[in-house]
Amino acid sequence: MELLRTSLHRAAGLRAPTVVLVEGASDRRALEALARRGGRSLDEVAIVPMGGITNIGHFLDLFGPRGLDRRLAGLYDVAEEGYVRRGLERAGLGAAPSRERLAALGFQVCVADLEDELIRALGVAAVEQVVEAAGELRSFHRFQRQPAQQDRPLAAQLHRFIGTRSGRKARYADLLADALPPARVPPALDRLLARL
Structure with missing residues (x-):
């Protein structure tokens, strides 16, 4: 729990208008490497490892419409889809009954994982x-x-x-x-x- 609190505290200080929520450091590093290779700038983007998908609700509370109201996106494993759906709904981002709706909200699925x-x-x-x-x-x-x-x-x-x-x-x-x-x-x- 202390690690989660520390992660949330650090994340709260991020100024980027777009926040990408990912499960862990490997997801962040892969996205950064692919962006770098593709010539895409991430200057206005914070890729935030959550320490596991079960923490998504806390990060959506922080960055979602009831918190800092940042533009959100994310990457998740197919087995964790329920956590993402429930988290987005609880955070006020609307129901996401389908994978297509999750993608429309900016959350992309890895089958089976990164x-x-x-x-x-x-x-x-x-x-x-x-x-x-x-x-x-x-x-x-x-x-x-x-x-x-x-x-x-x-x-x-x-x-x-x-x-x-x-x-x-x-x-x-x-x-x-x-x-x-x-x-x-x-x-x-x-x-x-x-x-x-």
Whole structure:
């Protein structure tokens, strides 16, 4: 709870007219990397990691129409859609009964999550090249030999590997976003960046 209070206090000081709510640091880093590569300025945008989607209500209270009344957008995982819908409705932004309505409100869905979007967009061979360039291919091969990983598809192994160590998700969000050709940016991220 203290971490949430600290995050909200810091966020309250942001002056950007547009606020993008994301689950964590990896989402922010991927969006920043893609914006940088696409030549999009984020000078008027604050990308705010919420420390998990369950905190969305607090951030919508702060930045929504009953708070600082900023222009809002966001990125969320498909499994977390209910939190986003309920949060937007409680914050006075209207009912969002459909994914299309959520998108119209500026909230884009990742299927299943950010890492899945980036892996699918790049393809597993390119992701393995990124892992190799990051100096972690040997570590990944050791990870693949674990009994729980042996029968899983390569994309699932890469996804799990990226999430196994603290800081790795954020690091790979940068690396994978930087490796993406502009025409292969995942649709959810592309649509979100187009609104900014």
